[in-house]
Amino acid sequence: MNTKKSLITLLACVGALVVLTACSDSKITRTNFNYIDMGMHFSEVKNMIGEPTWCDNFERPNECRWGTEEKHIYVIFAARRVVDKRSKGID
Numbered sequence: 001m002n003t004k005k006s007l008i009t010l011l012a013c014v015g016a017l018v019v020l021t022a023c024s025d026s027k028i029t030r031t032n033f034n035y036i037d038m039g040m041h042f043s044e045v046k047n048m049i050g051e052p053t054w055c056d057n058f059e060r061p062n063e064c065r066w067g068t069e070e071k072h073i074y075v076i077f078a079a080r081r082v083v084d085k086r087s088k089g090i091d
Contacts (some may be wrong), residue, residue, distance in 0.1 A: 025050070030068040033087045036073070042080040049073065 027049040036045055042061060046052070052064040053072070061080070068075045071089035075082055 025067055028071055028073055028090055030090050033073050033085065033086065033090060036075060036082060036085050038082055039053045042077055042082075045075060046081070 032049050035048060042064075045064075049066050052058075052061070052066050053068070055061040055064040059079055063074070063076050066075075067089075069088075072087065073090070074086045074088070076084040
């Protein structure tokens with residue numbers, strides 16, 4: 001019984017750590033947002049700021065968001081190239 005409780009506690013802690021890490025992503029900054037240029041390839045953006053939190057289609061993305069609803073970088077792609085970018089809550 002104690003092993004089961006310990007496992008549940010450990011999983012809860014790991015889950016909380018994942019959520020906190022996602023919320024405080026240090027790559028979601030105004031500086032990195034400014035480095036994203038029109039025409040930049042999806043892979044270049046991904047190399048700079050990491051895996052996106054959400055994409056409309058991960059295999060052939062047209063829209064992707066890095067970060068949370070409150071703090072994010074949002075990029076629109078055409079043929080895997082940046083055509084527009086927006087941000088919310090970044091300094």
